[in-house]
Amino acid sequence: MIEGVTKSFHGTEVLKGVSLTVRHSEVVVIAGRSGSGKSTLLRCIDQLETIDGGKIVACGHLMGLREKNGRLVPLPDRLVAQQQRDLGMVFQNFNLFPHISVIDNITVAPIKIQKVPKAQAVEEAMALLERVGLPEKANAYPRQLSGGQQQRVAIARALAMKPKVMLFDEPTSALDPEMISEVLDVMVDLSHQGMTMIVVTHEMGFARAAADRVLLMHEGAIVEEAPPEAFFTAPKSEHTKAFLSKIL
Ligand code: ADP
Ligand code: MG
DSSP states (O other): OEEEEEEEETTEEEEEEEEEOOOTTOEEEEEOOTTSSHHHHHHHHTTSSOOSEEEEEETTEETTEEEETTEEEEOOHHHHHHHHTTEEEEOTTOOOOTTSOHHHHHHHHHHHTSOOOHHHHHHHHHHHHHHTTOGGGTTOOGGGSOHHHHHHHHHHHHHTTOOSEEEEESTTTTSOHHHHHHHHHHHHHHHHTTOEEEEEOOOHHHHHHHOSEEEEEETTEEEEEEOHHHHHHSOOSHHHHHHHHHHO
């Protein structure tokens, strides 16, 4: 649950009181033109940015803050890291560790952070690679993979931490067109398995196939919120109409 979240950079308000409740197993797609605050919102949810106002409650935890002597104070880093484990984040540019193999990319956090025994971590990672269709790439290095394959490994890596919510920030916008569907297919599968997902994307095919709701962000605010069919066929906001006329 996101309530009245505000965030400024150097005096410019980038999020102007954003509120959004995402239910368990729901898939929410966020669209909006470049600079409208989509990445900042995801980064605030994942505590990669601290918010200026409002609050974010994820998986029952007030994110980034705790009460002390009747006041809300920032959480220590160790506890922030704990909260972040409930959230899996997938970025536009994959962000795999380049110097270690695919299997190590997936197992490093479970082994180091969650203290999962190595054999178990490897077994779970192989199951995830199976799920994203890349079991034969376990010992490859990221540079030996296509962009689409790297992004599928990045999704497997995020899933290895057993997150309760997955956040995707334009996961296919750095990919060549022929690789987009292999990544979207994995995401659609994930949605069918009941994962709660917030997906920033302009892939409206994905929105139609998997989203429960589609939102439009414009200048730091959510200006439209509707089920996919209504979003595409009967948008209310002028901003949505203008946005759709550019991408469809
Ligand atoms: P979107 O993801 O919708 O393209 P962003 O959330 O990345 O938008 O950015 C929203 C606005 O915030 C932009 O004007 C961007 O320049 C600004 N911004 C984002 N991150 C920072 C930052 N770390 N420092 C300063 N300005 C930032
Ligand atoms: Mg962005």
